[in-house]
Amino acid sequence: MIETDIFKALADPTRCAIFEKLATGSMNASALREGMKISQPAMSQHLSVLRNARLVREERQGRFVNYEVDPDGLVLIAGWLAKYRAYWPARIDALKTLLKDMDQ
Amino acid sequence: MIETDIFKALADPTRCAIFEKLATGSMNASALREGMKISQPAMSQHLSVLRNARLVREERQGRFVNYEVDPDGLVLIAGWLAKYRAYWPARIDALKTLLKDMDQ
DNA sequence: GAATCTCATAAGTGTGTGCTTATGTGTTTG
DNA sequence: CAAACACATAAGCACACACTTATGAGATTC
Numbered sequence: 001m002i003e004t005d006i007f008k009a010l011a012d013p014t015r016c017a018i019f020e021k022l023a024t025g026s027m028n029a030s031a032l033r034e035g036m037k038i039s040q041p042a043m044s045q046h047l048s049v050l051r052n053a054r055l056v057r058e059e060r061q062g063r064f065v066n067y068e069v070d071p072d073g074l075v076l077i078a079g080w081l082a083k084y085r086a087y088w089p090a091r092i093d094a095l096k097t098l099l100k101d102m103d104q
Numbered sequence: 105m106i107e108t109d110i111f112k113a114l115a116d117p118t119r120c121a122i123f124e125k126l127a128t129g130s131m132n133a134s135a136l137r138e139g140m141k142i143s144q145p146a147m148s149q150h151l152s153v154l155r156n157a158r159l160v161r162e163e164r165q166g167r168f169v170n171y172e173v174d175p176d177g178l179v180l181i182a183g184w185l186a187k188y189r190a191y192w193p194a195r196i197d198a199l200k201t202l203l204k205d206m207d208q
Numbered sequence: 209g210a211a212t213c214t215c216a217t218a219a220g221t222g223t224g225t226g227c228t229t230a231t232g233t234g235t236t237t238g
Numbered sequence: 239c240a241a242a243c244a245c246a247t248a249a250g251c252a253c254a255c256a257c258t259t260a261t262g263a264g265a266t267t268c
Contacts, residue, residue, distance in 0.1 A: 008115035012226075013108050023188050029245065042227060044246055063235040063244050069191045078192075081181055084127050087173045088182075116256075133215060146257060148216055167214050167265040 003080050006073050009053035014038065015046045019055055019069070026068035028061075107184050110177050113157035118142065119150045123159055123173070130172035132165075 010016050014036075021032060033043050047067060050056040055073035059066045114120050118140075125136060137147050151171060154160040159177035163170045 004115055004117050004120055007111045007120070011108055011112035011115040014226085016108055016111070020187075023191065030243095039228070040245075041229085041247080045226075048246085060234095065245065069188065071191045074185065074188055074191060077181070077185055081178065081185065083124075084173065084178055087127065087175045087178060118256085134213095143258065144215075145217080145259085149256075152216085164264095169215065 003076060006053045006055065006076055009049050009055055009073075012046070012049075014042075015050060018043070018046055019050060022056060022067055023069050026066055028064040028066050030064075032067065107180065110157045110159065110180055113153050113159055113177075116150070116153075118146075119154060122147070122150055123154060126160060126171055127173050130170055132168040132170050134168075136171065 010019065017036070018032060021027070021036075029040070029043050029047060032047075033040065036043075038046075047056060047058075051058060051070075053073055054070050054076065056067055057070040059068070114123070121140070122136060125131070125140075133144070133147050133151060136151075137144065140147075142150075151160060151162075155162060155174075157177055158174050158180065160171055161174040163172070
């Protein structure tokens with residue numbers, strides 16, 4: 001099941017934080033590590049998990065590896081969420097407004 | 105971090121299946137267990153995790169406990185997803201169509 | 209009110225996960 | 239080509255997690 005892999009990837013707070021940081025702009029692993037109390041191998045392992053979940057993709061640049069958000073994972077989550085749309089209450093209107101605002 | 109709790113809840117395949125089954129209609133724990141090779145305590149524990157993640161809510165009915173999807177959890181995921189909307193590609197159009205279809 | 213039913217909790221166990229240190233791989237630089 | 243650098247992989251360890259059996263807590267039925 002590929003969705004559970006995505007959820008599993010985001011279930012770890014550190015990994016979630018890495019993803020959020022990466023969402024502010026693509027970075028290499030060393031830059032990501034700045035400000036985070038985490039070893040180099042740990043970062044590498046986390047990025048590997050995020051990559052397998054299609055939440056992140058890499059691009060080799062010389063001896064650096066540049067990481068960026070992979071839209072595939074996000075779209076998969078959106079697709080999963082869409083299946084349960086029938087359960088969304090009126091509150092969904094607030095979210096729609098939020099989405100519209102972020103479109104600007 | 106409350107989002108990681110939701111993701112952690114959905115990271116387990118069994119729990120994910122329970123949620124999906126519950127999305128087809130509210131049920132008590134015994135009905136949920138039908139067709140699933142899982143012990144009664146295991147089901148109870150899974151439901152407890154889903155409840156803490158606000159993905160599911162309970163309603164006592166006599167000696168039965170009726171479970172149903174809690175929209176709160178879904179809305180929280182939608183909110184998390186919305187933060188990364190900038191990364192959604194053209195493919196988002198296909199999803200929008202899907203969402204529109206499910207509105208009918 | 210005793211038996212039965214639905215569900216929750218307790219306690220114990222094997223497996224998975226996230227971390228560490230140590231080392232390997234590939235690239236750039238002097 | 240040797241040293242330095244960025245990153246990946248290996249191996250080992252502590253802890254979390256999903257499961258089991260056993261038992262407890264409430265509610266219904268006879």
